[in-house]
Amino acid sequence: MNQTIVTGGAGFIGSALVRALLADGAPRVSVIDNLNSGKLANLEEVRDRVDFHQADIRDYPAIAPLFQDAGRVFHLAAIPSVPRSITEPVPSHESNIDGTFNVLRAACEGRAGRVVYAASSSAYGDTEVLPKTEAMSPNPLSPYALQKLVGEYYASVFSKCYGLETVSLRFFNVFGPRQDPSSPYSGVLSLFMKHLLARTQPTIFGDGEQSRDFTYVEDVAALCIKAARAPATVSGRVYNAGNGGRFTLNQTWSALCALDGVSIHPIFAGPRAGDVRHSQADTAAAVRDLGHAPQFTFEDGLRRTLEWYRANC
Ligand code: UD2
Numbered sequence: 001m002n003q004t005i006v007t008g009g010a011g012f013i014g015s016a017l018v019r020a021l022l023a024d025g026a027p028r029v030s031v032i033d034n035l036n037s038g039k040l041a042n043l044e045e046v047r048d049r050v051d052f053h054q055a056d057i058r059d060y061p062a063i064a065p066l067f068q069d070a071g072r073v074f075h076l077a078a079i080p081s082v083p084r085s086i087t088e089p090v091p092s093h094e095s096n097i098d099g100t101f102n103v104l105r106a107a108c109e110g111r112a113g114r115v116v117y118a119a120s121s122s123a124y125g126d127t128e129v130l131p132k133t134e135a136m137s138p139n140p141l142s143p144y145a146l147q148k149l150v151g152e153y154y155a156s157v158f159s160k161c162y163g164l165e166t167v168s169l170r171f172f173n174v175f176g177p178r179q180d181p182s183s184p185y186s187g188v189l190s191l192f193m194k195h196l197l198a199r200t201q202p203t204i205f206g207d208g209e210q211s212r213d214f215t216y217v218e219d220v221a222a223l224c225i226k227a228a229r230a231p232a233t234v235s236g237r238v239y240n241a242g243n244g245g246r247f248t249l250n251q252t253w254s255a256l257c258a259l260d261g262v263s264i265h266p267i268f269a270g271p272r273a274g275d276v277r278h279s280q281a282d283t284a285a286a287v288r289d290l291g292h293a294p295q296f297t298f299e300d301g302l303r304r305t306l307e308w309y310r311a312n313c
Pocket residue numbers: 080081082119120121122123171172173174185186187188189191203204205206210212249272275276278279
């Protein structure tokens with residue numbers, strides 16, 4: 001019952017989690033990834049301690065045997081983009097809902113230990129009050145937000161009906177090294193890093209006054225591990241995985257320009273469909289129940305991420 005599984009473990013968050021698990025004492029980690037957006041290069045330094053399975057979570061017969069007697073499962077595989085879920089709703093639905101159901105079913109039938117599920121802060125949509133607490137009613141504004149919310153509900157129902165231990169963590173705009181800037185659907189910070197280093201203008205959708213609780217990837221990885229260890233009373237529950245702060249896109253771009261000693265004006269385009277206006281996590285429940293203790297301020301994270309892009313892009 002010792003095996004640790006990370007779905008999406010070749011992605012930028014998943015690979016950070018794999019490194020954190022190995023550093024935390026896991027002898028080996030099993031990664032399930034279809035390599036659609038993940039890359040084996042993300043696992044390069046730890047490849048000899050990773051059992052890699054190229055498989056798609058939409059393919060139940062392919063993944064089910066891998067979950068037999070697994071000790072703990074971290075389910076991060078997804079198609080993670082609000083705009084992509086609007087333009088390409090079918091693959092997004094199939095991966096994020098059907099794929100999540102398959103992972104939960106495989107974990108349940110394989111008698112696996114706890115499943116930690118990567119949910120999303122997008123589930124909140126726009127709320128009148130900030131920061132956002134888990135007690136607020138969800139209000140998904142995009143297919144992606146709804147899909148991630150359905151995954152939470154499924155995780156909770158598997159806990160209630162089948163006794164599978166699950167914990168959902170609502171990731172708040174995770175950023176850090178290895179986030180891939182090559183797609184128009186890439187996370188905004190990876191795109192900002194690319195433009196900063198190329199000395200080109202980024203595009204900001206809307207007025208740039210929308211805000212995000214940007215959360216450094218290593219803090220999220222650490223919280224995932226804590227969620228897997230927390231007492232059984234957390235099973236079926238949902239927690240925010242955020243830093244607790246909030247920065248507008250205009251502030252973020254200016255901070256990055258200041259870090260690199262340049263001044264580049266962004267291009268402003270129309271607002272993006274499905275966008276949430278403001279996002280900020282209340283971290284109290286995760287601190288209380290899971291021992292969440294973010295180590296990196298936003299500025300620390302920006303510096304570390306910029307250093308990595310300078311060295312690797
Ligand atoms: C959502 C979730 C996040 C995570 C993510 C996965 C919210 C608040 N957050 O992130 O937790 O699940 O989905 O994809 O729902 N933008 C620009 N220019 C660009 C690209 C983006 O201005 O070139 C804007 C975008 O309109 C948005 C902000 O930057 O206002 C962040 O966009 P994102 O795609 O990085 O992440 P977001 O907030 O959709």
